Amino acid sequence: MADAILAAAAKHPKPDLTFQYGTAGFRMKANLLDSVVFRVGLVAALRSRKLGGLTIGVMITASHNPPEDNGVKLVDPMGEMLENSWEAYATTLANAPDAEVENVYHKLEKDLKINPETPARVIYARDTRTSGPKLVAALVDALKAAGAEYTDYRLLTTPQLHYLTRCTNTEGTPQSYGDVSEKGYYEKLGTAFARAIKGKKIVGPVTVDCANGVGGPKLAELVKYLPKGSEGGIDIKIVNDDVLRPETLNHECGADFVKTKQRAPPSSKAAPNDRCCSLDGDADRLIYYFNDPEHGFRLLDGDRIATLAASFIGDLAREAGLAEELKIGVVQTAYANGASTKYVEKTLGLPVVCTPTGVKWLHHAATKFDVGVYFEANGHGTVVFSQQALKAFKIKEPESPAQASALETLRALTDLINQTVGDALSDMLLVETILAHKAWTPREWDLTYTDLPNRLVRVEVADRNMFKTTDAERKLVEPSGLQEQIDALVKKFKDGRSFARASGTEDALRVYAEAATRSEADDLASKVAALCK
Ligand code: NG1
Ligand code: ZN
Structure with missing residues (x-):
């Protein structure tokens, strides 16, 4: 095997x-990634062996x-992001000179006490980028050289691969997360959604901009498993689902465009108040928005989705008589709008925790x-x-029809929500469910609180590593003295x-x-930026 890796x-x-x-x-220009993907394949094999042959996922996107x-x-294995300490091993292997890769691989094996005889199991998938198949070939070369078993799931959304990783590792156990197939994912979401919206009415269609990426074909597939609008279900209009012209991916569309430009994709034909x-x-990201006839474009971002979900689940827990025994909380980063934090703490009466940027921390x-x-x-x-x-939702004996209904909705939500990682398709069905239960249009959702005006600027600096933070990245400890200057300005x-x-x-x-x-x-942002230059 040693020679094989070399x-x-x-x-x-x-x-x-x-x-x-x-x-x-x-993440970088695709033409620089071949060696990196190859070495990540080796890391995946090591990680799987270290965990006794549990399956590791690799997503190319x-x-x-x-x-x-x-x-x-x-x-x-449970569909979470890679454990922190292993990021360093991946970095070490990615930077080893070609002739040293095999030595570094075996050194890691030895240092981490990994038995090379343990089976290694890896599953992988990719998004729609043209560079994907070539990078997959590099991954497969590594998996073969490391003697790993592997399954190619071809095109998937990132959250679908997280789902499949967890399903593979829990198959046949009481913790089974679902059927180990792409179809299993659609069936799970489709069934849970039908249960969650039972007896409620979803008014009008929702238009989903798929960023011309893998979400387009996958949403089209998911729709086949959802109750239709005419049958008391949902009417989904799919736009920007062109995966045949790769140059259109994320171009003037998609969640990042809408969030950073604070506008709808220029191709949008949405009428006032249409849910988009x-x-x-x-x-794996989802942003809602609509055109308010009075105030123009209104963005309903991640903070809004969090507050909507926390308010709904908090209400259900109370209705189900479980509010006392369950601790409900919201986790945000420093980028969350201050108005959303205040709304959760003061209006919803729920605790908020702030973590550094990066989903793994949240x-x-x-x-x-x-x-x-x-x-x-x-x-x-x-x-x-x-x-x-999960246990409380299962065993709680309802004392009234209202309690029974709240409990059933909670149980449906635990299946509807992809608990492994943020999942735009699952989150979209969650938002639609909540709006239907509350009988809200996007306007009522938007009116729950008013965002504080904010500005995010990117500042070119000579060496970004000079800037060291504490307190969930909200305060600078280095360069010394700078935080005091920022505080004085604020x-x-x-x-x-x-x-x-x-x-x-x-x-x-x-x-x-x-x-x-x-x-x-704007003024505060530019003055702080000037201080940092
Ligand atoms: P950085 O570049 O560290 O700010 C950005 C986003 C994060 C996160 C990561 C990973 C902002 C301000 N930052 O991180 O929220 O999504 O990319 O994609 O949006
Ligand atoms: Zn993403």
Whole structure:
């Protein structure tokens, strides 16, 4: 096997670059990724062996990035993001010189006490990018060289691969997460959705912009498993689902475009008050929006989805008589709008925890609650339920028809929500379910609270690594003295809040600011940015 790795590594030479497993795995121009994907295949085999042969997932995607980019990330057995300590092993292997790959591989094997005789099992999938098949070939070369068993799921959304990873590892156990197939995913969501909206009416269609990515064909498939609008179900209009012209991926459409440009895709034909949403290129982010006849474009972002879900599930838990025994909480990052935090704490009366950027941190913090709702403002998030919550929903004896109905809805939600990772398709059905239960249009949803005006700026700096933070990235500890200057500025603005942190995915510093008015938010952001330059 040793020779196999050496020989295979030589076929996937490393360019003269330093790679880093970041918040979204490895991500860059696709033509630089061949050696990285090959080495990630080796890491997947090691990780599976380390865990006694549990199945590891590998997803090849660059999410909302432009079509010429690609990326690769690893999925742990229960469908979570790769355990933190292993990011460093992946980085080490990705940066080893070609001739050293085999040695580094065996050193990791030895240091981590991995038995090379243990089976290694890997499943993988990719998004619709043209560079995908070639990168898959590099992955397969690694899996063969490392003697791993593997299954190719071809085209999937990222959350579908997370789902399949968990299903594979729980198959035949009491924790079984669903049938181990793409069809199993659609059936699970379809059945749960029908249960969740039973007796409710979904008014009008929802238009889903699929970013011209893998979410398009997958949503079209999912629709076949959902009750139709005419049968008391949902009417879904799919737009931007062109996967045959790869250059259209994420181009002037998709969740990232809508969130960062604060406007609908230019191709949108939505009429006033029409419910619209956008997925990103691998369908793990979701953003809603509509055109208000009075106020124009209104964005309903990840913070809004989190507050909507927390309010709904909180109400259901109360109706089911479970509010006392279940701890419900919301997890956000510093980018969450201050108004949403206030709404959760003051109006909903639920605790909010703030974590550093990156879904793995949010997910981890959410698992500390019985019902943990977490979303990044950009629309990536989900809800996780503790074993205790699942048990309570199952065994609680209803004392009234209202309690019985709340319990049944809660049980349906635990199947409808993809608890492994943020899933735009599942999140979209969740939002539709909640709006139907509350009999809300997007306008009522929008009126729950008013966002503080905010501005996010990208600042080019000589060395972003100079900027070190604490307190969930809300305060700078280095360069010394800078935080004091920021604090002094912030004090001068009504409802002012601002922070600076190095991006984990781009070579830049990000400055976020919010304040009572649009012009003050802009002013604060540019002044803090100037301080950081
Ligand atoms: P960075 O580049 O570290 O700010 C961005 C997003 C995150 C997260 C990651 C991974 C913002 C401000 N940051 O991280 O929320 O989604 O990319 O995709 O949106
Ligand atoms: Zn994504």
